[in-house]
Amino acid sequence: AQSVTQLDSHVSVSEGTPVLLRCNYSxxxxxxxxxYVQHPNxxxxxxxxxxxxxxxxxxxxxxxxxxxxxxxxxxxxxxxAHMSDxxxxxxxxxxxxxxxxxxxxTGTRLTxxx
Amino acid sequence: xxxxxxxxxxxxxxxxxxxxLSCEQNLNHDAMYWYRQDPGQGLRLIYYSQIVNDFQKGDxxxxxxxxxxxxESFPLTVTSAQKNPTAFYLCASSPxxxxxxxxxxxxAGTRLSVL
Numbered sequence: 001a002q003s004v005t006q007l008d009s010h011v012s013v014s015e016g017t018p019v020l021l022r023c024n025y026s027x028x029x030x031x032x033x034x035x036y037v038q039h040p041n042x043x044x045x046x047x048x049x050x051x052x053x054x055x056x057x058x059x060x061x062x063x064x065x066x067x068x069x070x071x072x073x074x075x076x077x078x079x080x081a082h083m084s085d086x087x088x089x090x091x092x093x094x095x096x097x098x099x100x101x102x103x104x105x106t107g108t109r110l111t112x113x114x
Numbered sequence: 115x116x117x118x119x120x121x122x123x124x125x126x127x128x129x130x131x132x133x134x135l136s137c138e139q140n141l142n143h144d145a146m147y148w149y150r151q152d153p154g155q156g157l158r159l160i161y162y163s164q165i166v167n168d169f170q171k172g173d174x175x176x177x178x179x180x181x182x183x184x185x186e187s188f189p190l191t192v193t194s195a196q197k198n199p200t201a202f203y204l205c206a207s208s209p210x211x212x213x214x215x216x217x218x219x220x221x222a223g224t225r226l227s228v229l
Binding site (some may be wrong): 009016022034036041043044047049090101102104105106107 | 156158162165202204222
């Protein structure tokens, strides 16, 4: 069984300040973890993925995430927020063994304050 | 351009009517998926297909049907049995079954509303 919990449904930050979107996961097997971004009325775009290689993963648009097995976390960060980062972000887990369906979190809406 | 095309962008359904959402991909991907997105609930898997002429139910298949007659096409029919069809529907594809090795790529979505 696998599940993912996004700890904040809504995060607001000022432009130029750091972004932190929190995600905890549960998986019976070694997991793969992903962050996707969705702009209003659009499909989802992959930001980054973790698949058991380096625990610090760099993605597009300056985002990165760190896999912490002891804390079962995969938080998404960015040093300096830009107005274009305003969107909904989804943390996603998949198992590396057996049925590899994706399980999506409920999303975090990121608002950027000018 | 390579990608996934969903049509129409907006769709309205009358009471008792079946409607079909189109999904076409030119990425030569084997696997295709349909998700439903409701506010505050993330994405839920409706159906998926690993290969032509084969498909499996996802977590919320009741009231929906699919076909996979061609590799590039995976249409979704929302039947009259689906009592709460208003949602944003997303189609995705991946080279193989999604997971560690196969990233899912998404279309732009179809927003379905009930008249």
